[in-house]
Amino acid sequence: MITGELKSKVDKLWTTFWNNGISNPLSVIEQISYLLFIKRLDDLQLAQEKKIKRLGGTLDNPTFTPENNHCRWSVFKNQNPSDMLVTVRDSAFPFIKTIGREGGAYAQHMKDAVFLIANPALLANVVEQVEQMLELLTKQANDSQDKTYIDLQGDLYEYMLSKLTTAGTNGQFRTPRHIIKMMVELMNPSPHEVICDPACGTGGFLVAVAEYLRQKKDSEGNYILHNPAHRKHFNEEMFHGFDFDATMLRIGSMNMMLHGIEDPKIEARDSLAQEHSEVSEAFTLILANPPFKGSLEANTIAKDLTKVISTKKTELLFGALFLRLLKKGGRAAVIVPDGVLFGSSNAHKALRKTLVESHKLDGVISMPSGVFKPYAGVSTAVLMFTKTGVGGTDAVWFYDMSADGLSLDDKRQPVEENDIPDIISQWHSRDIDKDTNRTAKAFFVPKEEIVKNGYDLSINRYKEVEYEEVSYESPRVILGKLKLMEEEIMGDLEFLEGMLAN
Structure with missing residues (x-):
């Protein structure tokens, strides 16, 4: 900010x-x-x-x-x-x-x-x-x-x-650029990706991928976009974004062009609507922070989404949408409100079960509630998963983010504490056999344990807190010290009374 x-x-x-x-x-x-x-x-x-x-x-x-x-x-x-x-x-x-x-x-x-x-x-x-x-x-x-x-x-x-x-009504909360960059670095996109943000707004995720790929080099030290085939794909086929707000579509298109992307596919679509349900299995990577604005009218929701998750809630419908849009083997890093991780409704459990049992849930990053201030104080998380259709979740990687380099109040001033570099480092070096310490920032949880907990994905369910032992003096010693303090106070009061008498 x-x-x-x-x-x-x-x-x-x-x-x-x-x-x-x-x-x-x-x-x-x-x-x-x-x-x-x-x-x-x-x-x-x-x-x-x-x-x-x-x-x-x-x-x-x-x-x-x-x-x-x-x-x-x-x-x-x-x-x-x-x-x-x-x-x-x-x-x-x-x-x-x-x-x-x-x-x-x-x-x-x-x-x-x-x-x-x-x-x-x-x-x-x-x-x-x-x-x-x-x-x-x-x-x-x-x-x-x-x-x-x-x-x-x-x-x-x-x-x-x-x-x-209108931000609260339309869900138009901007994703902080440092969070976008973190998610892009976690996904490490290749020059062959076909990327989509189904709620693209000003195009922040797509622009961040473009900037990331411009700096990326191949094994020989050459910039990958110097390759003519990669450059052609970058300009014509790589970037896709959907939004239903005409102003955001204009701003997003301008933003993409200013970043040197010649022909991004920025389309006017209500991603959850039945009339825009024809796009499926089209993308290899989804990066998104969709607007979660409550419930929709049942007759407006794409039927194939409600078949996956029977709900009217947008935060769950978008989960089904991501799975529909991804090709098999495609990956996603998406921001969700905390309720998606532990909600007790049948629809909440069904989405989490689908990710764990039918696909490969790779990781959950729990973010502090101040990340989206001053727009909103909601607690959120980043879900990272791969669409397989046949399962593949052996264990899920969790990270407990407590700081993002900015104060967690409305001012969002720079501070020294920042977990983001550690998140990126630990994600790329994660080891299912070594990352088992539940008191650490990052650790794996076996699928079997998640299933036993009703597919609950809240980090507090699995994280162990170390309590430091504190030694106190015995009650007799404490009482003795209190008596001495009381005697000193009474002595001071008597001295003051004596001064007033004179």
Whole structure:
């Protein structure tokens, strides 16, 4: 979460929109996103132009050509307010709606996009504030040891999305970027994956996979995406995301394009609905934090999901959906509310039994309740499993996360305590024969024990707590000390009385 001066600048920008009649939080986020997108496109081309000027060569497939050079942020930001509005409204904004492959996800979702800023003074004010905000973002990224510009931009989106008054209703709680990164590193995606987030929002999981693969090297030390076949798959077939919110689809598509993914398959789908039930066994990896918002109407739920789990609860239906979407051998790392781990209803037990008996439940990471603050204080966990259809669970790996590097209050300030590096290390070096100490952070629990406990997956059911023996003095000694203290107090009182008498 962003803090300090940058947070103040975002708040000021938000107030500027509010004072000028654009008060719907989603509309504000969308308008800011368009401007951030235009700015980022120009920044990327400026960086390429500087490189060419220094090293020579030509710029291949530039975003901005001489014909639309006036659409660049670096050009129109210096115009007077009236001319700037004409340029952005009539040229730059229509231009960004045409970027991307014809018929692609981005073009499809941008088709109905509307530029709402109609006041020249407002636009000039907003452009100036966005410029200042991104300059500060760049400075903080340069000064940071562990936060890149993209990380901070993700934090920026998180902070803006925290202002959504509809967040609790729509379940639009953003997944913290460090939790997303942890889950991606745990899954260690390969360049051959076909990845899906069935509740993708701004595309955080998909973007994190893209960034992870860009840094990944093969056994010979070469970046894997330098391979033409891998690059083609990366750009055209690897990334899939579903969401039913048009604004999130637009923001997610822009986010993916800014991260160099040419044709992500970002689709408008209500993942649990009957009318969108045709996709099955299509993906090798699912990463998700779906919106858990209670119960759905029975007649709207995909029938194949209720056959697996007879329920109306979204947190359980998504579990059935993940299994339907995965190919056999496909893997998933998904965030679930704690109730999924120990709920006593038949539906809760049925989902856990299905994961343990019919597939391979690999691991459960119990996370502290503050991870999703300030959006929500719910306790959550990460479930990691492999779809097999024939079982395969011999034992389940558990980890008791108590800290994630940030304070667990609403402020979420950086702290020294952080289990995430240890989680990643222990997961990749886990050993079913050695990781048996129930007092440790990480340990295996045999399948037989889980079955005996009604498929309960809460870590407290299995973790053993070591109590340190504390020695106390005998009651006689304690009473003696109390008497001495009382005598001292009485002596002091008598002394005070004597002073008052004089």
